[in-house]
Every structure is written in structure tokens, then in C-alpha cells.
Amino acid sequence: xxxxxxxxxxxxxxxxxxxxxxxxxxxxxxxxxxxxxxxxxxxxxxxxxxxxxxxxxxxxxxxxxxxxxxxxxxxxxxxxxxxxxxxxxxxxxxxxxxxxxxxxxxxxxxxxxxxxxxxxxxxxxxxxxxxxxxxxxxxxxxxxxxxxxxxxxxxxxxxxxxxxxxxxxxxxxxxxxxxxxxxxxxxxxxxxxxxxxxxxxxxxx
Numbered sequence: 001x002x003x004x005x006x007x008x009x010x011x012x013x014x015x016x017x018x019x020x021x022x023x024x025x026x027x028x029x030x031x032x033x034x035x036x037x038x039x040x041x042x043x044x045x046x047x048x049x050x051x052x053x054x055x056x057x058x059x060x061x062x063x064x065x066x067x068x069x070x071x072x073x074x075x076x077x078x079x080x081x082x083x084x085x086x087x088x089x090x091x092x093x094x095x096x097x098x099x100x101x102x103x104x105x106x107x108x109x110x111x112x113x114x115x116x117x118x119x120x121x122x123x124x125x126x127x128x129x130x131x132x133x134x135x136x137x138x139x140x141x142x143x144x145x146x147x148x149x150x151x152x153x154x155x156x157x158x159x160x161x162x163x164x165x166x167x168x169x170x171x172x173x174x175x176x177x178x179x180x181x182x183x184x185x186x187x188x189x190x191x192x193x194x195x196x197x198x199x200x201x202x203x204x205x
Contacts, residue, residue: 041076048201057111060123061132083178084179088102095147095150101136102147108133111200144186
């Protein structure tokens with residue numbers, strides 16, 4: 001297996017497989033059938049949120065974690081079905097004794113930051129009803145690797161991209177193993193965030 005740290009540091013962004021299908025129905029995505037999906041984004045708040053909200057969230061992130069960098073180029077994962085997040089959380093909870101970064105985060109207004117503490121924090125944003133959930137990128141990667149080891153899933157970039165393509169290129173598989181599909185896209189994005197020292201966001205698109 002190739003060294004995954006070397007793989008992530010040699011390129012930005014990774015050429016992951018892409019699809020124009022809306023997860024969950026095996027059909028081509030159009031303006032009529034496109035449903036909300038999740039994506040994992042290595043970059044800044046402006047890459048995820050509308051301008052006013054992004055400015056408020058970026059200010060909170062900078063004030064609390066000044067060393068969290070901004071990406072010169074954004075990495076955005078392939079989309080995953082929203083239910084994949086909860087299915088991944090359920091499988092991780094059954095596999096690991098504890099995994100707060102995976103099981104304690106909602107797939108909404110959430111970010112993993114480099115060098116953040118190991119606990120998940122909920123931080124108030126001025127003039128915004130819901131808090132920003134902040135987790136640790138380093139701890140997330142440790143949980144993902146521990147889960148992968150027990151679940152016999154890859155951590156190497158090439159193998160991850162091959163597994164992603166396995167699902168994306170076959171309409172019959174687009175609804176299958178949503179926990180695995182979510183793991184693959186999350187791991188690829190988390191490694192990009194770590195390699196470049198930038199936040200990892202869970203985006204609803």
C-alpha cells in the first residue's frame with residue numbers, strides 16, 4: 001500500500017471520480033430531480049455558505065483558531081446521499097469503542113479544524129440561530145483510520161478513488177453501501193485538509 005501522507009502532499013486537488021447523478025435515485029441529475037446532497041469541502045467558509053453567513057462564520061473560526069489556514073484552491077468531494085452520514089455514524093458506533101468526531105457531529109453547519117481540541121464544540125455565531133459545530137481534524141483522521149482498520153476499508157488515496165469509482169460508475173450501485181461511500185469521500189477530503197492545513201466543512205448542497 002502506498003504511503004498516504006505522500007499521496008496527499010503531492011497533489012492538490014486529487015482527481016477523484018465525479019458524477020452528475022443525484023444520489024438516491026440512480027438517474028441523471030436535472031433541475032427537476034436534483035435533491036440535496038452532502039459534500040466535504042477543504043477550503044474556507046466562503047466555499048460553503050452564502051456571503052453574509054460565511055463572513056460571520058469565518059470571523060468565529062479566525063478568532064478561536066487563528067492558525068487555521070485558508071485554501072488557495074478548494075477541494076470538494078463527490079456528493080453523497082445525506083442518509084450516508086447517519087449510516088456511517090451508526091456503523092462507526094458499532095465498530096469503535098468511542099469516536100466523538102464522527103458520531104458527535106451533525107451534517108449541518110459543521111467544520112473540522114487543524115489543531116483544534118479533541119472535543120466537539122458548539123460555538124454561537126452572532127445573529128445566527130444555530131451554533132457552529134467545531135471538531136478536530138487530527139482526531140477525525142485518527143478515528144477514520146481506526147474504523148478503516150477494523151472494517152477492512154482502504155486509506156490509500158489510489159485505493160479510495162478506485163472504490164469511489166466502483167460506486168459512481170455503476171447505476172445499480174449508486175444506492176448501495178452509503179456508509180462506505182460516505183467514508184470514502186470523507187477520508188479523501190480530510191486528507192486534503194490535513195495536507196494543506198485548511199478547515200474541512202460538511203456542506204449541504
